[in-house]
Amino acid sequence: MAAACVDSLQLLLPHDWPKQEVMTGTTIIAVEFDGGVVVGADTRTSSGTYVSNRATDKLTKVTDSIYCCRSGSAADTQAIAHVVASHMEILEVKSGEAPSVRVAASTFREICYKYRDSLSAGIIVAGWDKQNGGQVYMVPIGGMLIRQSVALGGSGSTYIWGHLDATYKPGMQKEECVEFVKKAVTLALNRDGSSGGCVRVGIITKDGVERRTFLHHELPEYYLG
Amino acid sequence: MNIEAPPLWSNGPKPGLFYDFPGRSVGQSLVNDHAKTHTMYPTTTGTSVIGIVFDGGVMIAADKLGSYGSLARFRNVERIFKATDEAVLAFGGDIADYQFIREVIEQKVRDDECGGYSKQLDAGALHSWLTRVLYNRRSRFNPLWLDCVVAGFRAGKPFLGFVDKIGTAYEATEVASGFGQYFAIPMLRSAREKKSDGIFTQAEARKVIEEAMKVLYYRDCRGFHRYMVATVTKEGVTIDDDLDLKKDTNWDLAHLTKLL
Numbered sequence: 001m002a003a004a005c006v007d008s009l010q011l012l013l014p015h016d017w018p019k020q021e022v023m024t025g026t027t028i029i030a031v032e033f034d035g036g037v038v039v040g041a042d043t044r045t046s047s048g049t050y051v052s053n054r055a056t057d058k059l060t061k062v063t064d065s066i067y068c069c070r071s072g073s074a075a076d077t078q079a080i081a082h083v084v085a086s087h088m089e090i091l092e093v094k095s096g097e098a099p100s101v102r103v104a105a106s107t108f109r110e111i112c113y114k115y116r117d118s119l120s121a122g123i124i125v126a127g128w129d130k131q132n133g134g135q136v137y138m139v140p141i142g143g144m145l146i147r148q149s150v151a152l153g154g155s156g157s158t159y160i161w162g163h164l165d166a167t168y169k170p171g172m173q174k175e176e177c178v179e180f181v182k183k184a185v186t187l188a189l190n191r192d193g194s195s196g197g198c199v200r201v202g203i204i205t206k207d208g209v210e211r212r213t214f215l216h217h218e219l220p221e222y223y224l225g
Numbered sequence: 226m227n228i229e230a231p232p233l234w235s236n237g238p239k240p241g242l243f244y245d246f247p248g249r250s251v252g253q254s255l256v257n258d259h260a261k262t263h264t265m266y267p268t269t270t271g272t273s274v275i276g277i278v279f280d281g282g283v284m285i286a287a288d289k290l291g292s293y294g295s296l297a298r299f300r301n302v303e304r305i306f307k308a309t310d311e312a313v314l315a316f317g318g319d320i321a322d323y324q325f326i327r328e329v330i331e332q333k334v335r336d337d338e339c340g341g342y343s344k345q346l347d348a349g350a351l352h353s354w355l356t357r358v359l360y361n362r363r364s365r366f367n368p369l370w371l372d373c374v375v376a377g378f379r380a381g382k383p384f385l386g387f388v389d390k391i392g393t394a395y396e397a398t399e400v401a402s403g404f405g406q407y408f409a410i411p412m413l414r415s416a417r418e419k420k421s422d423g424i425f426t427q428a429e430a431r432k433v434i435e436e437a438m439k440v441l442y443y444r445d446c447r448g449f450h451r452y453m454v455a456t457v458t459k460e461g462v463t464i465d466d467d468l469d470l471k472k473d474t475n476w477d478l479a480h481l482t483k484l485l
Contacts, residue, residue: 025295025446044446046446049404049446050404050444050445050446051443051445054443054444054478055476055478055482056482057482057483057485059484059485191296192296193292193294193295193446193447194295194446197476198476198479211484213480213484215476216471216479217471217472217473217476224300224301224451
């Protein structure tokens with residue numbers, strides 16, 4: 001009898017997106033400039049091929065001057081960011097000063113490496129501290145840590161490696177970086193089915209964080225043939 | 226009780242195994258086609274198609290994207306085509322299979338014309354034919370991986386039909402495939418229920434189709450903002466190509482997200 005029974009949910013919902021893990025399919029990017037960093041991300045959260053949130057905020061605060069860009073499992077990355085943020089709060093009390101970006105990135109790495117077999121998380125940690133100014137650190141899946149002047153992540157990043165290589169130049173100013181980030185995320189979200197929606201940007205400097213949101217229908221237009 | 230009784234019957238089908246039905250043609254039995262595996266997965270795919278009946282005709286819509294997995298690879302694929310003055314078809318699923326069946330249908334129409342038939346194929350006829358073809362392929366474990374909407378007229382009355390890759394076929398006043406089933410159908414039905422007589426004008430049908438296409442763009446990862454609409458009325462077939470809904474989308478909610 002048991003063998004003949006079919007999962008009734010399967011009959012009602014032949015698609016499997018209700019059972020799919022919620023992922024931030026994603027395009028994330030971060031760029032260093034003299035005086036700070038610019039972080040950017042798309043706003044699509046997907047469960048399989050269903051867009052569960054078309055206005056997500058993937059730029060998550062770790063401290064007042066350190067943000068992380070999350071890609072991979074929405075649950076995993078939210079949980080990790082929460083844990084690291086809480087560690088940084090304690091560290092700030094203990095040390096009496098704001099934690100450095102490197103320390104935050106290293107904490108991310110510690111978690112992502114230790115639990116690498118259970119996690120699906122690709123994270124970019126970016127921020128400003130007074131010792132080294134603007135810094136971007138990449139913690140990809142697997143839990144390595146590397147500092148980069150420009151970092152890309154998420155499924156959408158595959159479509160813009162060439163664009164990055166052709167377009168990025170070191171020494172860009174703040175607004176140039178914002179334009180660069182906006183263009184890169186737009187190009188990626190036009191091609192990646194798991195990325196989409198609007199482009200959110202964060203600019204982190206010694207003066208704090210400025211957030212900008214570029215709505216989908218106001219994004220720059222590119223070749224659509 | 227006779228323990229040594231011979232089996233009640235023999236040479237019959239064995240449970241779980243393929244059975245050689247008697248009377249198959251000689252040619253076939255020379256070929257081992259039991260275990261032939263055919264492509265059972267789509268490669269480049271189109272997503273939803275939607276359709277609605279209005280007063281005097283039928284309207285269908287589909288976006289212009291061919292996805293290669295999650296890559297939005299081909300962004301000007303025409304997934305709607307006109308077969309005759311009384312039939313248009315829209316396809317979701319594998320694009321290669323769509324192009325194949327489109328060729329077959331177009332040749333069918335040419336054959337009819339050349340053969341001097343006075344009556345063109347209408348949507349009802351094509352729908353029946355397509356159902357048989359798709360079911361037959363499915364039964365041979367070599368499906369055409371398609372979701373089809375057939376729209377037009379059957380015996381002079383507006384007709385809208387659906388067929389999928391396993392040969393499920395039906396006729397309704399609103400049809401959709403893929404994500405359209407979950408998002409568009411409720412919108413189309415609800416709009417019809419709001420009307421006291423349940424009848425749409427052509428303009429109303431167009432409006433509700435546009436709203437549904439917008440929602441599909443918001444909520445389907447494989448959706449796209451460029452789309453086509455085909456309308457079939459007594460006057461014939463009109464296809465509106467190169468429509469773009471991006472500028473009509475509403476993203477105000479992005480400002481409502483509490484940013485940290």
